[in-house]
Amino acid sequence: MTWKVKRGRGFVPLAMGALVGWCLAGCAGETKRVDLDALTEAEVGTGLSSQDFRSVCERMARSIVQLPQIQNATTPPKVVIAEVQNETDDPLLRADNFTHRIRTRLIEHAAGKIVFLDRDDTMTERVKQENREKERGLIAGGAPGVREGADYFLTGRIENMRAVAGTGETGYYRLSFRLTDAVTQVIIWEQDYEVKKFSRRGSIYK
Amino acid sequence: MQGGAAKTRGAFATAFSLSLILAVVSGCGPSPEQIRLRRAMHEIRHELHPDYRDALVILESKRTNPNDLNEAVLYGMCQTTVAILGGDYTTAERATYDSFALVEKYENQDREILAALGDEGIRFFRGEPHERAMLWYYAGLARYARGEYNEARMFFSQALHATRTRDEDAKDFREDFQLGYYWLGRALLKRGEVDDARAAFQRAAVVLPHSTEAKEIEQIKARRRREYADELKAEKLGYEKNSQGESPVPGIVDLSQEIARAEAPATLPDAAPQSPVLRATADFNEFLTTDYQGEANLVVMIEMGTGPFKYAKGRDAAFDHIGRCPYREASVEVYIDGHRAGPGFKLLDSYHQAVTRGVETRRARQWGKAFVKEVMKSVPVGSLVAGMWSIKADLRYWPTLAGEYHAFAAKVTPGPHTLHFRFYDVNDKYLPRYDLTRHFICVPADGELVMTVHSVENQDNAYLLTAARPGQ
Numbered sequence: 110m111t112w113k114v115k116r117g118r119g120f121v122p123l124a125m126g127a128l129v130g131w132c133l134a135g136c137a138g139e140t141k142r143v144d145l146d147a148l149t150e151a152e153v154g155t156g157l158s159s160q161d162f163r164s165v166c167e168r169m170a171r172s173i174v175q176l177p178q179i180q181n182a183t184t185p186p187k188v189v190i191a192e193v194q195n196e197t198d199d200p201l202l203r204a205d206n207f208t209h210r211i212r213t214r215l216i217e218h219a220a221g222k223i224v225f226l227d228r229d230d231t232m233t234e235r236v237k238q239e240n241r242e243k244e245r246g247l248i249a250g251g252a253p254g255v256r257e258g259a260d261y262f263l264t265g266r267i268e269n270m271r272a273v274a275g276t277g278e279t280g281y282y283r284l285s286f287r288l289t290d291a292v293t294q295v296i297i298w299e300q301d302y303e304v305k306k307f308s309r310r311g312s313i314y315k
Numbered sequence: 316m317q318g319g320a321a322k323t324r325g326a327f328a329t330a331f332s333l334s335l336i337l338a339v340v341s342g343c344g345p346s347p348e349q350i351r352l353r354r355a356m357h358e359i360r361h362e363l364h365p366d367y368r369d370a371l372v373i374l375e376s377k378r379t380n381p382n383d384l385n386e387a388v389l390y391g392m393c394q395t396t397v398a399i400l401g402g403d404y405t406t407a408e409r410a411t412y413d414s415f416a417l418v419e420k421y422e423n424q425d426r427e428i429l430a431a432l433g434d435e436g437i438r439f440f441r442g443e444p445h446e447r448a449m450l451w452y453y454a455g456l457a458r459y460a461r462g463e464y465n466e467a468r469m470f471f472s473q474a475l476h477a478t479r480t481r482d483e484d485a486k487d488f489r490e491d492f493q494l495g496y497y498w499l500g501r502a503l504l505k506r507g508e509v510d511d512a513r514a515a516f517q518r519a520a521v522v523l524p525h526s527t528e529a530k531e532i533e534q535i536k537a538r539r540r541r542e543y544a545d546e547l548k549a550e551k552l553g554y555e556k557n558s559q560g561e562s563p564v565p566g567i568v569d570l571s572q573e574i575a576r577a578e579a580p581a582t583l584p585d586a587a588p589q590s591p592v593l594r595a596t597a598d599f600n601e602f603l604t605t606d607y608q609g610e611a612n613l614v615v616m617i618e619m620g621t622g623p624f625k626y627a628k629g630r631d632a633a634f635d636h637i638g639r640c641p642y643r644e645a646s647v648e649v650y651i652d653g654h655r656a657g658p659g660f661k662l663l664d665s666y667h668q669a670v671t672r673g674v675e676t677r678r679a680r681q682w683g684k685a686f687v688k689e690v691m692k693s694v695p696v697g698s699l700v701a702g703m704w705s706i707k708a709d710l711r712y713w714p715t716l717a718g719e720y721h722a723f724a725a726k727v728t729p730g731p732h733t734l735h736f737r738f739y740d741v742n743d744k745y746l747p748r749y750d751l752t753r754h755f756i757c758v759p760a761d762g763e764l765v766m767t768v769h770s771v772e773n774q775d776n777a778y779l780l781t782a783a784r785p786g787q
Binding site for chain 1 (some may be wrong): 420479
């Protein structure tokens with residue numbers, strides 16, 4: 110690789126400047142939020158961000174609390190959280206975190222119009238243990254009663270699609286949540302949230 | 316005077332040599348840790364008696380060391396190979412998950428910019444697209460083997476996504492990851508998504524050769540013809556020498572016969588009276604049907620050879636190129652309890668994957684740096700700067716990746732079986748030293764058995780010799 114180059118005072122700084130400029134402009138990478146929401150934060154990649162997480166939970170909680178079945182109920186409906194299906198290709202996504210956040214928001218702001226039953230496996234086992242010890246008289250407390258049954262199940266499904274084109278990639282996420290009647294299995298409420306993002310990774314990586 | 320000077324020089328040379336030897340012996344050579352790491356990262360796939368546990372320990376310590384964060388994914392890749400080959404799928408799951416999280420979430424833009432401007436080896440190692448795809452494939456395989464089909468589906472999808480190169484010069488190869496589609500199909504089938512599984516299997520059937528592949532295969536075939544003739548001669552000579560004389564080698568077998576694949580026996584000498592194979596196929600199209608895959612209760616991934624490597628080219632090592640590692644194995648026949656059950660179907664050639672991910676973006680960057688450096692060398696002050704400016708390409712690669720991945724699937728009677736693998740070279744000539752036997756492979760009555768084996772020269776032979784000479 111031998112090149113004959115005419116020596117010139119301005120050429121080398123110019124070439125160096127061009128290289129630095131090219132690298133800074135094209136190699137450092139760029140990620141931006143597009144389409145469905147305004148660009149509000151710098152995000153890495155096309156996955157869901159903390160902002161998406163907060164937005165979707167807030168929106169779902171507000172929607173649930175306005176339901177006539179909740180607002181007009183004489184006794185607060187009892188809700189159990191069921192597993193959220195992660196149908197994305199993202200193994201890092203913890204889908205159940207969404208429903209837990211929705212529960213927190215509802216408990217905080219629904220003023221007791223809705224109650225949640227804790228069906229967490231660990232908690233269920235602890236409650237059983239507690240009741241056994243109460244029955245044996247090992248610990249004080251009222252006689253164990255019958256556990257409450259659910260009126261509704263809160264669950265959801267998260268899907269995504271990704272595509273690569275040219276130097277960038279797009280990621281589309283759809284998060285849908287629903288309340289299902291525990292007796293009739295009628296879906297009394299469902300709402301979804303969509304996110305689409307475009308990302309361009311720096312040219313230093315393929 | 317001259318004699319005195321020569322004596323002095325001689326004494327100096329002796330002292331220098333002695334001190335050099337002393338320095339090497341006392342600690343200037345590679346440390347035990349470096350030797351262990353070298354074995355774990357480069358040799359484990361080819362060892363007859365690999366120490367998987369030690370390799371996992373040293374790679375775990377490197378992968379989780381914050382000082383080695385830049386290469387954490389590389390260590391994760393090597394640890395995954397060791398764990399899969401050693402059958403430790405739990406460790407494989409952990410290593411692949413941590414590596415996935417790092418690749419997806421970790422960014423160091425300062426290093427990215429510095430690497431773009433100079434030495435590319437300083438960037439955080441994410442691996443090339445084919446390497447990431449293989450890491451996610453192993454991640455999926457480990458979860459699939461545990462029955463976590465949804466997680467397996469996610470990782471196989473990630474593997475497919477990783478191979479979709481963004482370089483336009485290789486856009487035709489974005490969907491050619493047959494191995495990923497095959498396993499995605501199996502995961503979908505397990506989830507009851509038969510239509511999606513069918514679509515995945517159809518894509519797994521598409522073979523897209525690269526532009527120079529036919530020529531490369533012809534060259535490999537010609538080279539193998541020569542090598543095979545030499546190998547047979549050496550076998551004959553070795554047999555004649557070691558089967559006669561005062562102390563013949565016990566258990567020695569004559570391996571100098573040329574055997575073509577067409578002459579492969581239907582049964583082996585120690586075959587069971589009844590064939591345990593209920594359904595098997597030699598037809599690739601039938602193999603990739605949902606019906607066949609749904610029935611198969613024994614799935615074996617057979618890994619052969621060594622994956623591609625990277626080497627430097629050009630002045631200042633500014634360009635990285637991908638080379639194919641030579642190896643003998645090219646195809647395999649599987650025998651179950653001594654009965655021929657069918658071939659393994661090639662689903663991946665690692666070298667093909669590596670060279671079809673595109674070089675457009677990388678070459679533009681590397682040419683740009685090389686050009687500017689050459690220009691700088693031509694001016695007095697610039698040459699000083701150029702001398703200190705490293706523009707080396709990134710030559711790190713996954714050294715324990717296999718060269719080829721073949722899949723075998725069949726429906727067999729539940730219970731313990733003996734699996735025997737006979738390997739052939741690219742000219743369909745039998746490679747007797749690569750025979751591989753696995754005893755007590757228990758196929759469950761419900762569900763399936765998934766296992767991975769890899770070819771190593773003299774694996775069965777080593778056992779034979781040990782058995783023939785008890786106490787030694």
